[in-house]
Amino acid sequence: MLSIISKTERLAEMVSRLVSNLAAIILFLLVVLTCVDVIGRYFFTMPVVGAVELVRICMAGIIFFSLPAMFFREDHVIVDLVPFFRKGIIAWLVNLTLLAISIYIAIKLGDRIMAYAERAYEDGDTTEYLSIPRYLVVSFITLSIYAAALMTFIRLVVTASRPGEVASAELENKS
Amino acid sequence: MMISIIGFAAVLALAFMRMPLGLALGIVGFVGFAELSNYRAAISSAARLVIDSGQSYGLSVVPLFILMGLMVERGGMAKELYRAAYVFLGHRKGGLAMSTVVACGMFSAICGSSLATAATMSKVSMPEMRRYKYDDSLATASIAAGGTLGILIPPSVILVIYGLMTETSVGKLFIAGVLPGLIGVLFYLGAVTFVVRRNPKAGPVGDKCTWVERFVALRDVWTTLGLFIFVIGGIYGGLFTPTEAAGIGAAGAMLIAWRRGALSIKSAMDVLRETAVTSAKLFMVLFGALIFSNFVNRAGLPAGLMDLVTSFEVSPLGVIFIILLVYIALGCVFESLSMILLTVPIFAPLVEGLGFDLIWFGILVVVVTEISLITPPIGLNVFVLKGVLKDVSVKTIFKGVTPFWVADILRLALLTFVPALSLFLPSMM
Numbered sequence: 329m330l331s332i333i334s335k336t337e338r339l340a341e342m343v344s345r346l347v348s349n350l351a352a353i354i355l356f357l358l359v360v361l362t363c364v365d366v367i368g369r370y371f372f373t374m375p376v377v378g379a380v381e382l383v384r385i386c387m388a389g390i391i392f393f394s395l396p397a398m399f400f401r402e403d404h405v406i407v408d409l410v411p412f413f414r415k416g417i418i419a420w421l422v423n424l425t426l427l428a429i430s431i432y433i434a435i436k437l438g439d440r441i442m443a444y445a446e447r448a449y450e451d452g453d454t455t456e457y458l459s460i461p462r463y464l465v466v467s468f469i470t471l472s473i474y475a476a477a478l479m480t481f482i483r484l485v486v487t488a489s490r491p492g493e494v495a496s497a498e499l500e501n502k503s
Numbered sequence: 504m505m506i507s508i509i510g511f512a513a514v515l516a517l518a519f520m521r522m523p524l525g526l527a528l529g530i531v532g533f534v535g536f537a538e539l540s541n542y543r544a545a546i547s548s549a550a551r552l553v554i555d556s557g558q559s560y561g562l563s564v565v566p567l568f569i570l571m572g573l574m575v576e577r578g579g580m581a582k583e584l585y586r587a588a589y590v591f592l593g594h595r596k597g598g599l600a601m602s603t604v605v606a607c608g609m610f611s612a613i614c615g616s617s618l619a620t621a622a623t624m625s626k627v628s629m630p631e632m633r634r635y636k637y638d639d640s641l642a643t644a645s646i647a648a649g650g651t652l653g654i655l656i657p658p659s660v661i662l663v664i665y666g667l668m669t670e671t672s673v674g675k676l677f678i679a680g681v682l683p684g685l686i687g688v689l690f691y692l693g694a695v696t697f698v699v700r701r702n703p704k705a706g707p708v709g710d711k712c713t714w715v716e717r718f719v720a721l722r723d724v725w726t727t728l729g730l731f732i733f734v735i736g737g738i739y740g741g742l743f744t745p746t747e748a749a750g751i752g753a754a755g756a757m758l759i760a761w762r763r764g765a766l767s768i769k770s771a772m773d774v775l776r777e778t779a780v781t782s783a784k785l786f787m788v789l790f791g792a793l794i795f796s797n798f799v800n801r802a803g804l805p806a807g808l809m810d811l812v813t814s815f816e817v818s819p820l821g822v823i824f825i826i827l828l829v830y831i832a833l834g835c836v837f838e839s840l841s842m843i844l845l846t847v848p849i850f851a852p853l854v855e856g857l858g859f860d861l862i863w864f865g866i867l868v869v870v871v872t873e874i875s876l877i878t879p880p881i882g883l884n885v886f887v888l889k890g891v892l893k894d895v896s897v898k899t900i901f902k903g904v905t906p907f908w909v910a911d912i913l914r915l916a917l918l919t920f921v922p923a924l925s926l927f928l929p930s931m932m
Binding site for chain 2 (some may be wrong): 348349351352353354355356358359360361362363365366370380383384385386387388390391392393394395397398402403404405406419422423426429430433436437440441443444465466469473494
């Protein structure tokens with residue numbers, strides 16, 4: 329059982345690294361896009377058509393590709409003031425509860441966003457200049473949120489298998 | 504109003520239990536909104552917020568400016584900036600601490616993070632100050648305080664977040680931060696002077712440099728300073744939107760780092776990955792803050808606060824002072840971003856309702872946040888320094904920071920009483 333958990337954790341880590349790399353590449357493309365747009369506009373009077381739409385899509389790529397990795401590593405902004413919640417059995421139980429709540433919220437939110445994606449698909453909604461179907465981006469956001477829920481579930485199982493350990497607090501200690 | 508107060512207390516309770524701040528804000532905002540309307544309206548509004556903010560054009564400046572700051576940090580430009588300040592100020596009493604403050608100001612002009620400014624400058628200026636036998640408290644305090652300028656002198660990630668939450672122009676906020684940032688540098692120089700006048704041994708003089716050395720030092724920093732002038736000048740002159748300026752700034756910083764041999768493909772990927780994750784972390788909190796903001800607005804908190812203020816017959820400026828005191832108190836326990844995201848949705852509508860300019864208020868909020876970075880017991884910049892300089896005690900740093908803290912309070916008072924210092928430059932745009 330423990331070896332399955334450990335293998336799943338390693339697999340999730342690999343997936344996290346992969347999606348983080350994708351987010352990094354999209355970020356680089358965003359830099360290139362904004363520069364090409366400005367240079368094109370001022371030196372060749374030829375700005376990138378639909379640059380604003382592309383920037384928005386890049387943003388979704390950067391944020392929502394990073395989200396599952398962030399949830400897996402529990403790499404959140406945390407107000408870390410009460411040592412009582414950093415280690416020990418109570419901290420562990422609180423951490424498990426918070427992880428379970430995170431999964432529930434992510435699934436509920438994902439369901440609602442998927443409904444928006446379905447509506448965008450049915451309405452044939454597209455972006456103004458490049459006519460990119462909006463349901464593609466909204467579906468991607470939905471997938472990312474479901475992936476974040478799955479990653480949190482894996483973290484929940486890993487945490488449950490190590491009573492008394494709070495992974496996020498240990499990560500902070502190491503850094 | 505009561506439900507908003509309960510909501511605020513619930514956020515604090517969940518946050519203290521180590522629930523991620525974004526989730527705490529989001530859950531409380533969602534439950535509160537559902538209580539005031541219904542579940543479907545609450546979940547729909549939250550989903551819409553995530554979809555829209557996650558693809559916001561205006562917010563694309565966040566990852567781009569974070570990237571620019573990280574590239575500058577990795578590019579090792581801090582050393583030249585310090586040298587450029589040193590050749591002009593090093594020969595004065597406390598000159599190395601003064602050079603540190605000025606170099607922090609220059610570094611802030613290309614990096615939007617106070618923690619990164621303090622961490623980077625500590626590695627460059629501390630060895631020099633140790634070499635000249637500077638008092639540890641003055642040396643560390645000048646870095647901790649100088650580092651706070653990172654979030655005020657543009658570009659500033661905190662100002663971008665504030666701009667989004669209050670729907671004020673990020674370009675104008677950036678420009679508004681320039682003069683208060685320069686005043687901050689001057690006041691910190693005053694604090695150094697005060698310390699070395701009281702105790703000349705705290706900051707011995709350094710070597711005097713020739714004009715040739717000064718020109719050489721300036722030549723070494725022209726690309727870095729040129730990047731700042733190009734980026735911020737471009738926004739001021741209306742040549743670029745903040746997003747375009749941030750993109751060009753990030754590309755420029757990458758080029759400079761690459762030309763200096765500080766950037767390989769692997770290290771570039773590391774920086775890009777770090778930027779993406781940091782941005783996602785910020786966005787997570789932002790999503791929560793926006794959901795929470797929807798809830799407090801729906802609960803009528805801004806109007807309730809306004810009624811409360813009217814019933815107590817407090818003058819508008821009196822309200823501002825109360826708000827600033829609340830910020831100083833919160834700054835003792837909260838880190839900067841959390842504090843801003845928690846409070847701006849509550850205070851900004853009230854401040855606007857009282858007839859104040861939100862750009863001016865934004866600058867005040869950032870200055871108070873700067874103060875929180877060096878205020879005990881949390882003072883994050885102090886702890887960043889402690890992390891880098893293991894042999895200096897936190898007590899020593901906090902002791903040294905006191906004159907700088909006083910200088911900050913004086914600057915805050917000046918900026919509160921003279922709004923033109925923040926609003927003059929944006930009014931020319």
